[in-house]
Amino acid sequence: MIQFLQQMINGLSLGSIYALIALGYTMVYGIIKLINFAHGDVYMLGAFVAFYATTFFHLNFFVALVVAMVLCGVLGVVIERIAYKPLRHATRITALITAMGVSYVLEYTTQYFAGSEVKTFPTDLLDNTAFSFGGVRITMMQIYIFVITIVLMIILTYIVNKTKMGRAMRAVSVDEDAAKLMGINVDTTISFTFFLGSCLAGVAGVLVGVYYNSINPLMGMTPGLKAFIAAVFGGIGNIPGAMIGGLFIGIAETLVTAYGSSLYKDAIVYVILILVLILKPDGLLGKNVKEKV
Amino acid sequence: MSMLSVKDLHVHYGVIEALKGVSIDVNEGEIVSLIGANGAGKTTMLQAISGIVKKSSGDIEFLGQSIYKTNPKNIVAAGLTQVPEGRRIFTGLSVYENLMMGAFLRKDKKGIEEDLQKVYKQFPILEQRINQDASTLSGGEQQMLAMGRALMAKPKLMLLDEPSMGLAPILVKEIFSIIKEINAQGTTVLLVEQNAKMALSIAHRAYVLETGKIVLSGTGEELINSPEIQKAYLGG
Numbered sequence: 001m002i003q004f005l006q007q008m009i010n011g012l013s014l015g016s017i018y019a020l021i022a023l024g025y026t027m028v029y030g031i032i033k034l035i036n037f038a039h040g041d042v043y044m045l046g047a048f049v050a051f052y053a054t055t056f057f058h059l060n061f062f063v064a065l066v067v068a069m070v071l072c073g074v075l076g077v078v079i080e081r082i083a084y085k086p087l088r089h090a091t092r093i094t095a096l097i098t099a100m101g102v103s104y105v106l107e108y109t110t111q112y113f114a115g116s117e118v119k120t121f122p123t124d125l126l127d128n129t130a131f132s133f134g135g136v137r138i139t140m141m142q143i144y145i146f147v148i149t150i151v152l153m154i155i156l157t158y159i160v161n162k163t164k165m166g167r168a169m170r171a172v173s174v175d176e177d178a179a180k181l182m183g184i185n186v187d188t189t190i191s192f193t194f195f196l197g198s199c200l201a202g203v204a205g206v207l208v209g210v211y212y213n214s215i216n217p218l219m220g221m222t223p224g225l226k227a228f229i230a231a232v233f234g235g236i237g238n239i240p241g242a243m244i245g246g247l248f249i250g251i252a253e254t255l256v257t258a259y260g261s262s263l264y265k266d267a268i269v270y271v272i273l274i275l276v277l278i279l280k281p282d283g284l285l286g287k288n289v290k291e292k293v
Numbered sequence: 294m295s296m297l298s299v300k301d302l303h304v305h306y307g308v309i310e311a312l313k314g315v316s317i318d319v320n321e322g323e324i325v326s327l328i329g330a331n332g333a334g335k336t337t338m339l340q341a342i343s344g345i346v347k348k349s350s351g352d353i354e355f356l357g358q359s360i361y362k363t364n365p366k367n368i369v370a371a372g373l374t375q376v377p378e379g380r381r382i383f384t385g386l387s388v389y390e391n392l393m394m395g396a397f398l399r400k401d402k403k404g405i406e407e408d409l410q411k412v413y414k415q416f417p418i419l420e421q422r423i424n425q426d427a428s429t430l431s432g433g434e435q436q437m438l439a440m441g442r443a444l445m446a447k448p449k450l451m452l453l454d455e456p457s458m459g460l461a462p463i464l465v466k467e468i469f470s471i472i473k474e475i476n477a478q479g480t481t482v483l484l485v486e487q488n489a490k491m492a493l494s495i496a497h498r499a500y501v502l503e504t505g506k507i508v509l510s511g512t513g514e515e516l517i518n519s520p521e522i523q524k525a526y527l528g529g
């Protein structure tokens with residue numbers, strides 16, 4: 001039992017990270033029906049920004065987190081403007097291939113400037129005390145991950161459901177032309193969506209970088225893919241779905257590693273995904289999404 | 294005074310010319326109907342006025358200013374809104390949120406609240422459904438929602454694209470009487486319809502569009518009594 005609780009805690013930490021990344025995939029897909037394959041690389045850049053901010057500028061963790069978040073948000077907006085906006089009415093495969101191209105550009109540009117070797121954060125960055133509750137260990141870092149993720153999810157849910165901009169996001173994702181007829185600036189709304197999604201990815205990058213204390217320019221590939229799967233699992237385009245999907249995949253992966261074998265963890269995660277999609281083709285919370293990826 | 298003036302408007306979709314030099318005028322306080330068969334270019338005309346489709350040449354003036362190059366947002370801000378063909382309500386958003394989308398550019402909280410009450414008075418069914426997902430409304434209710442949403446913008450000119458489409462005759466009557474009321478309360482109306490009889494009966498003036506060209510115009514009464522219209526559109 002203790003072992004199981006321990007694994008749940010570890011799984012939730014990992015799952016929170018996947019959920020943060022998955023939110024960006026799902027929001028962008030919801031509004032422009034694009035699988036933004038460069039999203040995992042925005043997450044990677046979040047980790048790098050925080051690395052430089054703490055190592056060279058000696059900023060404290062929370063300041064670095066905010067800096068990384070904002071810079072990633074802006075980067076997301078720039079990527080959309082330069083790479084995706086001109087293709088908004090092109091075929092989806094064109095946009096998809098462009099997204100893959102952007103992903104390579106970000107990975108290898110980072111590699112060019114930062115080098116491909118693994119980097120580690122300053123050791124005294126965060127107080128990493130571990131607490132023990134009847135044998136279940138939880139570290140300060142894990143608590144930070146939970147709290148930051150929960151706070152961000154609450155803020156995001158509030159923005160999407162209660163603010164004017166959130167309403168505009170939902171309107172544009174339902175019907176772009178009808179939204180224009182309301183006086184909504186569709187370009188601004190799409191930029192804002194990229195900004196939010198990329199902010200969350202940036203934060204996820206920082207958290208992972210510090211949690212595992214190891215970053216490299218290709219670190220976005222696997223979590224990016226897993227988060228994408230989490231988004232599909234939850235129902236792509238659906239925000240609560242991405243949260244649940246992320247947590248689910250994080251927990252499943254951790255439990256399989258603990259009780260089965262880490263060799264099979266990815267295989268098992270994919271099998272679960274396939275089963276869910278066979279039973280519910282639109283994902284756990286997806287509804288009436290006619291087009292499939 | 295001419296509130297909306299469309300001059301020699303041309304619109305192409307690729308090589309297809311959907312509007313071949315259309316000119317119409319809508320005066321302040323009027324209901325002007327634009328009738329025509331399927332594919333005549335009626336929707337294209339309204340989408341061009343609202344800034345949604347690209348125009349090839351011509352000019353459009355609203356309240357004395359050219360809006361030919363103006364973006365949809367500023368056109369709405371200037372007081373010109375549209376109730377689009379097929380309602381185009383926002384599914385997944387509640388009835389209330391749909392109505393508020395209409396007031397998207399407005400900042401006058403008090404005015405918005407007053408107009409919301411007016412819309413509820415005009416369409417009592419909407420008030421009963423405020424928290425319901427808009428997609429659960431019936432076709433007629435969705436049409437009312439689309440009209441209420443447009444009213445929330447407090448428009449000077451309202452464009453309506455086939456508001457009677459797919460509605461039972463009794464509802465068609467109701468929708469048309471609401472259009473008259475909206476007009477009586479001070480909103481100028483440009484109405485696109487295939488239901489020529491109803492559209493002409495409430496119009497001060499009307500135009501007939503055939504394959505991208507205006508072929509006839511006159512007062513509603515003149516057109517109802519015109520033999521060509523009788524034959525082509527009124528089944529007489």
Ligand SMILES: Nc1ncnc2c1ncn2[C@@H]1O[C@H](COP(=O)(O)OP(=O)(O)OP(=O)(O)O)[C@@H](O)[C@H]1O
Binds near residue numbers: 311329
């Ligand atoms: N997006 C588009 N791409 C290509 N052609 C189009 C497009 N939209 C409309 N058309 C063409 O332009 C012409 C006019 O279409 P429009 O929708 O304006 O007609 P309409 O008068 O509104 O018809 P209806 O009464 O059926 O709504 C038609 O021949 C139509 O096929």
Ligand SMILES: [Mg+2]
Binds near residue numbers: 337454
């Ligand atoms: Mg039409």
